Every structure is written in C-alpha cells, then in structure tokens.
Amino acid sequence: AQTVTQSQPEMSVQEAETVTLSCTYDTSESDYYLFWYKQPPSRQMILVIRQEAYKQQNATENRFSVNFQKAAKSFSLKISDSQLGDAAMYFCAYRSGLGANSKLTFGKGITLSVRP
C-alpha cells in the first residue's frame, strides 16, 4: 500500500518570505499523481498544485511550485512571497495512475502560520 509522510506538523514563515513544506511517499508504482491541497480555517479543501510522475518538469502555479524528486520519492511545496492568506493546513496526497481508480492517500498535514 502507498503511504504519504509529512513529518513536520507545524511551520511558520514571515510574510513575503519563502517557505518549503516537505512530503515523502512510498510506492512501487511508476505511474502516479501527486497533489498539494490547502485547507484554510474555513476547512474548505482547495487544490494548490498537481504533478504527474511521468513529467520531469516541476509544476508551478503562480507563487506555488514543487520540487519533485522521483528517485527520492520526495514532493515538496515551495511558497514564495508568503501572504497572510497562505496560513492554512497543507496536505500532500498520492494517487495511483493504474486503472480508473482515483482514490487519494493523504499525509497527516502541516499547519502553516504566516507572521505579519
């Protein structure tokens, strides 16, 4: 079974600075997808970014980018120019690329606080 590990339960960043959230996963599959979701205090889950394992290029979405290291099974999220609205829980998630099954395996999450 696949597992997703987020070893840091909490992190803090100064507004306008850059922060990196870590995620590692364990799988024997070669085809899969990785996601970062954000859960603000409203508790509404929002997709931040996704990465297809077959793509070597790291995904980017505005201030959010990933460092995808397939061999190391690492998928970290970098938030640049941090804003107060970035304060939230962030979850890393894995999905197998096999078949049509699209269920996600989540890490335990990391709480990010942003200092003004």
Next chain:
Amino acid sequence: DGGITQSPKYLFRKEGQNVTLSCEQNLNHDAMYWYRQDPGQGLRLIYYSQIVNDFQKGDIAEGYSVSREKKESFPLTVTSAQKNPTAFYLCASCLAGGPNEQFFGPGTRLTVL
C-alpha cells in the same frame, strides 16, 4: 454554480443513534468519496464509489454505510457500531482516472453526545 453540497454543516446526535450525512454534486462526476478528518490524522477514506450502484470500502469503513442510487448523491450513514463517530466529515467527487483533482464539499461536523 457547479459544486458539492453537504448538509447539515453541524450535526448533533445522541450516542446509539444512526445518522445520515448528505452529499450532492452537480459536476457530473462519476466518482465520489467520503473522508473522515480528525486532529493530527489527516484525511482517511471511509467509502468511495466509481459508478452508480457500486461502492467500495476505504481504510476505515467499519461502522459506516453508504448508497449510490443516483450519480449526484452519495449519502453516508454513521451507525451506532462506529465507536468514535465525533469528527469532521468531507465528501469529494472527481472525474474518473487521469490527473483529475478531487473537488471537496464544505464538510459536516458531527458531534455525538
């Protein structure tokens, strides 16, 4: 607007009572999911359904039941057999396969007194 609705937002029940949480989507998604979220535990999959009239157990299905009679609806029943039902419950849906993201509802906070 398209989206996923969950009702109610807050639910209180007495111990020993069954309770049903509603989840409806108008995104025309084939797959639907129920997750449970507890502090420090992340999201854990309870049940999921890839197609109408079919569903599979997730990692923590004991004490829960579901039905999928319509594509748009995937209600979750928390039975009296669930030992620790107090939690935040999230419903999600997505198109089947590929890198398609799961879209989430706003959640239901269930408190068993």
